[in-house]
Amino acid sequence: LTGQPLRIGVFDSGFGGLTVLRALLPRLPDAEFVYLGDTARLPYGSKSQATVARYAAEAANFLESRGAGYLVIACNTASALALDAIQSAVAVPVLGVIEAGAESADLASRTRNVLVLATDATVQSHAYARACGQRGLQTIEKACPLLVPLIEEGWIDHAVTRQVLAIYLEEAMQLARERECGIDTVLLGCTHYPLLRHVLRRMLPEEICILDSAETAAERAHRQLHALGMLSGVLPDAASSPPRDREEDALRCRFFATDSTEKFRVLGSRFLGQPIARVRHIDLGG
Amino acid sequence: LTGQPLRIGVFDSGFGGLTVLRALLPRLPDAEFVYLGDTARLPYGSKSQATVARYAAEAANFLESRGAGYLVIACNTASALALDAIQSAVAVPVLGVIEAGAESADLASRTRNVLVLATDATVQSHAYARACGQRGLQTIEKACPLLVPLIEEGWIDHAVTRQVLAIYLEEAMQLARERECGIDTVLLGCTHYPLLRHVLRRMLPEEICILDSAETAAERAHRQLHALGMLSGVLPDAASSPPRDREEDALRCRFFATDSTEKFRVLGSRFLGQPIARVRHIDLGG
Numbered sequence: 335l336t337g338q339p340l341r342i343g344v345f346d347s348g349f350g351g352l353t354v355l356r357a358l359l360p361r362l363p364d365a366e367f368v369y370l371g372d373t374a375r376l377p378y379g380s381k382s383q384a385t386v387a388r389y390a391a392e393a394a395n396f397l398e399s400r401g402a403g404y405l406v407i408a409c410n411t412a413s414a415l416a417l418d419a420i421q422s423a424v425a426v427p428v429l430g431v432i433e434a435g436a437e438s439a440d441l442a443s444r445t446r447n448v449l450v451l452a453t454d455a456t457v458q459s460h461a462y463a464r465a466c467g468q469r470g471l472q473t474i475e476k477a478c479p480l481l482v483p484l485i486e487e488g489w490i491d492h493a494v495t496r497q498v499l500a501i502y503l504e505e506a507m508q509l510a511r512e513r514e515c516g517i518d519t520v521l522l523g524c525t526h527y528p529l530l531r532h533v534l535r536r537m538l539p540e541e542i543c544i545l546d547s548a549e550t551a552a553e554r555a556h557r558q559l560h561a562l563g564m565l566s567g568v569l570p571d572a573a574s575s576p577p578r579d580r581e582e583d584a585l586r587c588r589f590f591a592t593d594s595t596e597k598f599r600v601l602g603s604r605f606l607g608q609p610i611a612r613v614r615h616i617d618l619g620g
Numbered sequence: 621l622t623g624q625p626l627r628i629g630v631f632d633s634g635f636g637g638l639t640v641l642r643a644l645l646p647r648l649p650d651a652e653f654v655y656l657g658d659t660a661r662l663p664y665g666s667k668s669q670a671t672v673a674r675y676a677a678e679a680a681n682f683l684e685s686r687g688a689g690y691l692v693i694a695c696n697t698a699s700a701l702a703l704d705a706i707q708s709a710v711a712v713p714v715l716g717v718i719e720a721g722a723e724s725a726d727l728a729s730r731t732r733n734v735l736v737l738a739t740d741a742t743v744q745s746h747a748y749a750r751a752c753g754q755r756g757l758q759t760i761e762k763a764c765p766l767l768v769p770l771i772e773e774g775w776i777d778h779a780v781t782r783q784v785l786a787i788y789l790e791e792a793m794q795l796a797r798e799r800e801c802g803i804d805t806v807l808l809g810c811t812h813y814p815l816l817r818h819v820l821r822r823m824l825p826e827e828i829c830i831l832d833s834a835e836t837a838a839e840r841a842h843r844q845l846h847a848l849g850m851l852s853g854v855l856p857d858a859a860s861s862p863p864r865d866r867e868e869d870a871l872r873c874r875f876f877a878t879d880s881t882e883k884f885r886v887l888g889s890r891f892l893g894q895p896i897a898r899v900r901h902i903d904l905g906g
Contacts, residue, residue, distance in 0.1 A: 374671045375661055382880035385660045480780075482767040494766075494787070497780055594668035 341366045342555070343396045343402030343426075345393045346374040347620045349598065350482075350525030351408025353432070357552030358406070359583050362559070364566060367587045368400045371602070372618065374592035377482065378411040379453030379524075386412055386455070387419035390620045394420045394428070396590070402426060402543035404564060406555050410452055410524050410547060414461035427562060434546045434554035435521050436465035447472045449506055452523030453473050462523055472515055476506040478524075486601070491533055499530070499537060519530055522546040525575035529605070580608050589613040626850055627652045627690030628841070629712075633662040636768075636811030637694030637882065638891035640717070643838030643871050644692070648845070650852060652687045653873045658904065660878035662783035663768065664697040665739030665810075672698055672741070673705035678904045680706045680714070682876075688712060690850060691839050696711050696833060697739055698809050702748035707844050714846065721807050721833045722751035723863070728829045733758045733801040735792055738809030748809055760800055762792040764810075771812045772887070776817055785816070785823060808832040815891070866894050875899040 342362065344355050348371050355369055370393050372378075378386050390412040396403055407413045407420060407429045413430030421428050439448045448471050450462040456475040466473045480500075484495045510517050520542055522528060528546040535544060559565050593599040595613035603610050628648065630641050634657050641655055658664075658679050676698040680691055691714045693699045693706060699716030707714050723736045725734045734757050736748040743763040752759045767788075770781045796803050806828055808814060814832040821830060845851050877884040881899035889896050 376666075377663075380662075380879075381660060382883070385879050401676075427817060479773055480769050481767070483766050487765055489766075494780060496785055501780070510903070593671050597666075597668070 339364055339366050340559070341368060341401045341403055342371045343394070343400070343405045345372075345390070345397060345405065345412070346370075346525060347378040347389075347411065348408040349373075349602045349605045352602050353525050353528045353546075354406060354408035354550035354551050355587065356550045356605070356607050358555060359554045359586070361552055362565075364580060365586070365608065367390050368397055368402055369587060369589050370397055370616070371589070371591045371598055371605060373594070373598060376434065377453070378409060379479070379482070381455065381457045383415045383459070387416040389618075390416040391419050391423035394424045396616065396618065398424045398426055400588075404555070405429065405557060406551060408525055408551065411455045414456045427558070429551065429555050429558060431525070431547045431551040432461045432465050432523075434551040435523060436462065436471070437554060438545050438550035439466055439471060439519050439521050440469040441563070442545060443471060443519040445516040445518040446470060447510070447517050448474070448519045448521055449510065449517045450475045450521045450523045451478050451481075451502070451506075451527060453482065456523055460519065471593060472513075474506055474510050474513070474546065476502055476509070478502045481530065482524065482526045483533045485529050486545075490529055495530070496533060497536065499534065504539065508593050517542065519543045519545060526593030532556065580584040584611060592616060592618055621901070625650055625652050626845070627654060627687045627689055629680075629683030629686070629691045630655045630694050630700070631658075631676070631691065632656075632670060632695040632699065633658050633664040633675075635659075635888045635891045638759055638888050639811050639814045639832075639834035640692060640694035641873065642838050642893050643834045643893070645872070646840060647838055647842045648851075651872070654683055654688055655873060655875045656683055656902070657875070657877045657884055659880070659884060660904075665696060665741045665765070665768070667741065669701045669745070673702040675904075676702040677705050677709035680710045682902065682904065684710045684712060686874075690845060691715065691843070692837060693717065694811055694834070694837065697741045699744040700742045713844070715837065715841050715844060716749045717811070717833045717837040718751050718809075718835040721809060722748065722755060722757070723833065723840060724754040724831050724836035725752055725757055725805050725807050728831060728857050729757060729805040731802040731804040732756060733796070733803050734760070734805045734807055735796065735803045736761045736768075736807045736809045737764050737788070737792075737813060739763065739768065741771060742809055748803070748807065758799075760796050760799070760801060760803065762787045762788060767816065768810065768812045776815055781816070782819060782823070785820065787822065803828065805829045805831060869894070870897060876902045878902060878904050
């Protein structure tokens with residue numbers, strides 16, 4: 335196969351979706367990426383369905399106009415509230431993180447009882463409960479509105495963060511006991527939360543499986559692109575692929591933000607796990 | 621004096637400015653109020669100067685178009701980053717909370733050393749340090765990005781909130797010791813923070829004076845309106861005024877929000893200290 339390389343658009347309200355891009359890079363070594371963070375209008379998690387749908391459709395249009403042939407909606411809130419609106423707004427295939435997460439939970443859970451940790455708006459949409467329910471899973475959804483600010487403060491392995499997590503987990507497990515749900519899988523339903531994965535791992539019993547929506551979205555994107563015939567070669571095995579070249583990764587990515595590019599560069603590097611050299615400003619009219 | 625009653629526009633990125641409206645109501649018993657919360661684009665505290673200026677100017681134009689003859693910018697971030705932009709955008713007088721806070725600190729502080737607690741963007745703008753510096757005050761500015769999410773979670777007199785406050789205060793006092801500043805005044809430079817006033821009062825030594833920018837802004841608005849001849853009668857003494865009629869207060873206020881009116885009604889009532897019956901939706905094009 336020759337011609338233009340596949341270009342993938344990744345969208346989030348902010349930096350969190352960079353954890354999804356980070357998971358996509360080793361799986362799709364020949365693709366180019368255009369990332370848009372709608373930082374001037376974040377967070378989406380506290381906004382209404384109508385507002386989120388309008389913002390997300392504008393963002394998807396922008397990514398399509400930059401040549402993206404496939405879109406990953408890395409923002410849980412936008413996937414929960416606006417996937418239909420986005421799919422109507424563009425002509426290319428669109429993947430939302432919610433479906434991807436539910437699919438992985440379906441594969442992981444033996445007890446069929448899953449705990450989803452997410453933002454307020456994602457929980458209130460019950461999008462995870464619906465997507466999991468269609469696969470015969472029982473879901474406890476727990477809103478954790480303080481986790482994003484704690485992560486953005488840089489308080490990762492911090493006493494306050496552990497205390498907040500303990501409170502949220504205890505409230506969720508209390509709910510699970512009331513409903514007689516034997517939780518064996520915790521799904522991190524917000525792209526910021528992978529940064530707390532190691533802290534959570536130490537707080538949860540070993541037999542509980544932790545899934546993060548960044549990894550599960552990247553896996554599903556890879557499978558779906560393969561199924562759509564959009565990948566040029568055989569399905570590479572990420573685990574056995576050669577060590578990545580970070581400089582080459584950087585050349586494959588373009589970053590756009592609707593607010594301060596400098597802040598995006600600095601904070602975003604933490605989520606991407608490598609330096610971001612250049613961010614372009616784009617005005618979506620907000 | 622007869623004719624139209626004075627109509628005052630109060631602007632904030634969200635609900636926090638309702639603490640300023642709450643402080644204005646008893647001081648201006650004959651005025652009408654139009655409140656705008658730009659909830660679809662909040663929080664301003666993490667956004668760039670250019671973005672905040674554009675949003676705030678649009679909001680000010682809207683309030684002027686609704687008949688406001690005087691504007692109170694209840695949002696610390698907008699006052700810090702965009703007061704000039706707002707004053708250029710409208711024809712009516714504009715009061716920002718920063719100047720009001722600095723004036724009160726000037727009156728309160730004997731040691732001439734003031735600690736300002738505020739959001740990231742307000743601190744980075746150094747607007748309080750400038751306004752206080754012009755009055756001969758030394759200022760320690762401390763960013764407290766977790767306080768707004770904690771207050772919106774409803775964790776007011778809560779172990780986690782006290783622990784976060786203790787960390788922020790210790791970091792600020794450490795800075796003050798290094799600079800040999802004998803702090804005797806703490807200025808709450810964010811309209812959410814008045815809800816933590818009682819918690820802070822118990823954590824700080826008695827000799828430290830706590831000023832909140834809601835009260836100081838309402839006081840200054842009152843004096844300024846009087847000086848401008850915009851009040852119809854003599855300067856009423858708030859302390860000796862008759863008990864307020866909350867239903868009458870409600871009739872004097874109109875509320876607009878750019879995002880969910882229901883969420884504004886429910887959360888906003890907590891900040892206003894009384895129920896909000898009706899909120900209208902307005903689209904500022906964001």
